[in-house]
Amino acid sequence: MRNRYLALLMAMAAMPAIGHAMQDAAPAAPAPAPATSTIQQLFEQSTQATEAADYPRALEILTALEGRVVRNPRSLAIVRVRKAMVLAELSRWVEARDLLNQAAPALPRDDASLSTDRYRAAYTLGRVSMGDLDYVGALAHFSAALAEAEGPAARIQALLGQAQAGTFVDPAEALKAAEAANVIAVADPKMFDKASLAHIDLIRGRALLNLGQFDPAEKLFARAVKQQGGLTTKVDFDDLVTRSDASIAAMLAGHRDTARNYLVYTGAGRMPQQDFTQGADMALPRCGEDGVQPDDYAVVEFGISDSGAVSYARPVYGSRPGPSALAFARAVRDWSWRPDDVKNIPALFRFVTRLELRCSTAEGGPSMLAGPTKALGDWLEARRVPGPVLDNVPMTRQRALLLQQAN
Structure with a gap:
C-alpha cells in the first residue's frame, strides 16, 4: 500500500511558499463552531477537516477550540500549532508565524507524546521562513523538525526541507540531505508513489544544478x-x-x-495578448550590492496574485553557488502589475513563471514608485502632514496607501 500521507506531504512541500503579498486583504471571519461539541469532538472534527483540505472549516473549529482550552497551556499550545498549520495552508503566513512563535516554546520538550506537534511547529516555521526568503532561518527550523521526525515520511519531508533551503546556503550539504531522503525512499519502493519519487529527484537535481x-x-x-x-x-x-x-x-x-x-x-511563450512587462514595476538588484556581482545571474520563479502583487518568489538557479540568487528573488518579491493588466496573463503563468535575471547597473534599478513616493513625501513634509509607513508593505498596498494619503 502506497503512502498517501507522504504524497500529501510532498504536495505541500512542492507548493510555493506564499509570503507577505497575500496579506493585503483581511479574510472574512468564519462562523463559530457548534458550542455543543465537546473538546475531543472539536479536535477530531478539526483533524477530519484538515485531512480533507477543508481549511476554512478547520480554522473555524480550531478557533473555537482555542477559546475552550485557553486555561490549559499544554492543550492551548497543541491547538495553536495546528491552527498555525491551517493558516499556512490558507497563505496567512504572518498570522501563522506569530501563532507559532507563541505556541512552539510552550510545548514541553520533555514530553515525548508531543514530538509530532514539535515537528509540525518546526516544519511550518521552516516553510514560513522560506516564504520570507530567510533560507538560513528555514534551514535551522527544518533541522529542528528532523530531530523530532518519527517515521520515514516525516524524515523525508524534513530532509527535503533542509535540501530546499540549503541549496542557496550550502548546496553541497543540501545535496547530502536530498540524497539521504532518497535512500529512505528507495529502501521501500512499495511505500512511495512515482509523484513522491519525482519530487525527491527534483530537489536532488536542483542541488546538483547549483553545484x-x-x-x-x-x-x-x-x-x-x-x-x-x-x-x-x-x-x-x-x-x-x-x-x-x-x-x-x-x-x-x-x-x-x-x-x-x-x-x-x-x-512557454504563449501569451499573445500582451507584453509580460507592460505596466509592470520590475526593479532589479543593483550590481555590487547584497553580494551580487556584475557577472551574476539567476533564474527566479514567482506567481502573481489577482491584485497584481507577487504572491511568492523563490530562486531556482544561481550562476554562483550560495546566497546571491536570493537577492534576485527578494527583488522579484517586490514587483507588481496593474490588476487590469494581470487579467491578460493566462492563469497558469500567473501562478508560476520563471525568468532569468541580471543585476542593474543603473542607480539602484529603482522602482517606478520611487519618484512619486519621494515627491509625495516632500509635499506632505512641507504641509507638516505625517506620511504613510511603507516599511514591509507590499507594493500594491503601498500604492493604495499613497493614494489614500494624497486624497
Whole structure:
C-alpha cells in the first residue's frame, strides 16, 4: 500500500511558499463552531477537516477550540500549532508565524507524546521562513523538525526541507540531505508513489544544478519528467516546474535541442495578448550590492496574485553557488502589475513563471514608485502632514496607501 500521507506531504512541500503579498486583504471571519461539541469532538472534527483540505472549516473549529482550552497551556499550545498549520495552508503566513512563535516554546520538550506537534511547529516555521526568503532561518527550523521526525515520511519531508533551503546556503550539504531522503525512499519502493519519487529527484537535481553538475542534474530531471507521465500536452504546476528544470539543466549542459524541446512542452511563450512587462514595476538588484556581482545571474520563479502583487518568489538557479540568487528573488518579491493588466496573463503563468535575471547597473534599478513616493513625501513634509509607513508593505498596498494619503 502506497503512502498517501507522504504524497500529501510532498504536495505541500512542492507548493510555493506564499509570503507577505497575500496579506493585503483581511479574510472574512468564519462562523463559530457548534458550542455543543465537546473538546475531543472539536479536535477530531478539526483533524477530519484538515485531512480533507477543508481549511476554512478547520480554522473555524480550531478557533473555537482555542477559546475552550485557553486555561490549559499544554492543550492551548497543541491547538495553536495546528491552527498555525491551517493558516499556512490558507497563505496567512504572518498570522501563522506569530501563532507559532507563541505556541512552539510552550510545548514541553520533555514530553515525548508531543514530538509530532514539535515537528509540525518546526516544519511550518521552516516553510514560513522560506516564504520570507530567510533560507538560513528555514534551514535551522527544518533541522529542528528532523530531530523530532518519527517515521520515514516525516524524515523525508524534513530532509527535503533542509535540501530546499540549503541549496542557496550550502548546496553541497543540501545535496547530502536530498540524497539521504532518497535512500529512505528507495529502501521501500512499495511505500512511495512515482509523484513522491519525482519530487525527491527534483530537489536532488536542483542541488546538483547549483553545484554546477549539469549533466547529472539533467538526468535526474529527465527521470522526474518520466515519473510524471512523460512529455505530454498536459501541463499542470508540477509538469511546468519539472520540464522547466530539465530545460535549464540541458541548456547549461550544452544540449540546446533537448532544452528547447523541454521548453516547448512547458507552453512557454504563449501569451499573445500582451507584453509580460507592460505596466509592470520590475526593479532589479543593483550590481555590487547584497553580494551580487556584475557577472551574476539567476533564474527566479514567482506567481502573481489577482491584485497584481507577487504572491511568492523563490530562486531556482544561481550562476554562483550560495546566497546571491536570493537577492534576485527578494527583488522579484517586490514587483507588481496593474490588476487590469494581470487579467491578460493566462492563469497558469500567473501562478508560476520563471525568468532569468541580471543585476542593474543603473542607480539602484529603482522602482517606478520611487519618484512619486519621494515627491509625495516632500509635499506632505512641507504641509507638516505625517506620511504613510511603507516599511514591509507590499507594493500594491503601498500604492493604495499613497493614494489614500494624497486624497
